[in-house]
Amino acid sequence: MDRETIKVRMVYDAAAKFRGFSLNDAISPGPNILKELFDVLMRFKLNRIAVMCDISEMYLQIELYGAEDKPMHSFLWRDLDVSIEPTVYEHQRVVFGINASPFIALTVAKQNARMNQVKFPLAADTVLNSTYMDDSLDSVKDERTGVELYKQLVKLWNQARMVPRKWISNSKRVLECIPIEQRAKSVDMALNKLPTTKTKGLNWNTEVDKFHFEVPEKLTVESLTKRNVLSKLSSVFYPIGFVSLVIILAKVLMQRIWETGMTWDEPIEGELGLKIPRMDFKLTVSEPD
Incomplete structure (x- = not known):
């Protein structure tokens, strides 16, 4: 697997039908506000210093709206004991499987960027123009700006109670300014070589800054x-x-x-x-x- 960590991800089957009707049938998925992957990758390769991270559990950082939305995200649980009546629970956060979840997450991310655009201009530009779902990947002209972009992105995402992680760059100087626990696991500064990683389905050799197919x-x-x-x-x-x-x-x-x-x-x-x-x-x- 390409993922650095293998976790169980709970998916809410909102497409499951009951009496011919599902939750997703009743919810508008919203307009497509996802940036074109071509545009994001072109920005990523525009300048000399590339910086990339992803957001930890992005959906789960967004709370559902009170009494109107939470009951629509109910589920039954009885811990495999078929002899008892199941308990009804309600999801409190946006979950995987709802057709509107991507739109909601991106709307929150973009609104957060707009609200903090003056305070964190570099990071806001990256979130608005160079973020693909839960991955922020952008490039800047020099290492000093790369370090500043990292610092601003951390602060900007934190404004929305979101945590950027798995940081990687083609610049060792930028990576040295990032705490070890925040870097991608494939990054080992003790080695004399930066790793090859996946970025939006492409193999990116960070040491020589080349794509491999x-x-x-x-x-x-x-x-x-x-x-x-x-x-x-x-x-x-x-x-x-x-x-x-x-x-x-x-x-x-x-x-x-x-x-x-x-x-x-x-x-x-x-x-x-x-x-x-x-x-x-x-x-x-x-x-x-």
Whole structure:
């Protein structure tokens, strides 16, 4: 798993229907106010010093509104004892599984940034323009500004009773200003090398500040089917389009496979099978100085 910590996350099944109706059916998910991932990643690579963190249990820091909303988030519990009547409890905080939870969390984050924009201008700009759900990732021109951005983000998120954690940067000087317990676990300053980490689905080598794209397992002759080729092609995530020139070749071959009319699990043989790339490539993309 890519997660640094593996925890049990309670998910409220608000899509479960009772008599043909669910809680999510009665709630508007709200408008999409999530920043485009392309825009966020472009800002992240705009300047020399990159800084990234995520917010600890973001949803659970937001309290539901009193008597109007809490009863709608009720649940039953009897600790697996089927011989007793279940007790009715109410969630007090925003939970996973509600269709409006992402909108609520982002609205709180953005409103908090606007309210404190004068006091924490660097951090407010990052939250408003370079935060994707519970991840803040931005870049600045120099290390001094990177340290200042870290300090402001901590104070700004704390204004909303939220805690930024798992801090990582491509600057050792910035990381040295961050307490060890707040850094990403993969960061070990005793080593003479910064780690590779995941940022929004991309592998980011913080030591050399480069993105890596990898498909570790190649297709074998025995596994050449339309299903497997499409699965391998879909496994390459490239929101900025760095690898489009490579992937387009595979997409053209996928189109040719589709035109043959073969079934999903029919072996691909002959000349077409010989042309299919094994997709065992490893690409490294760096930005110009």
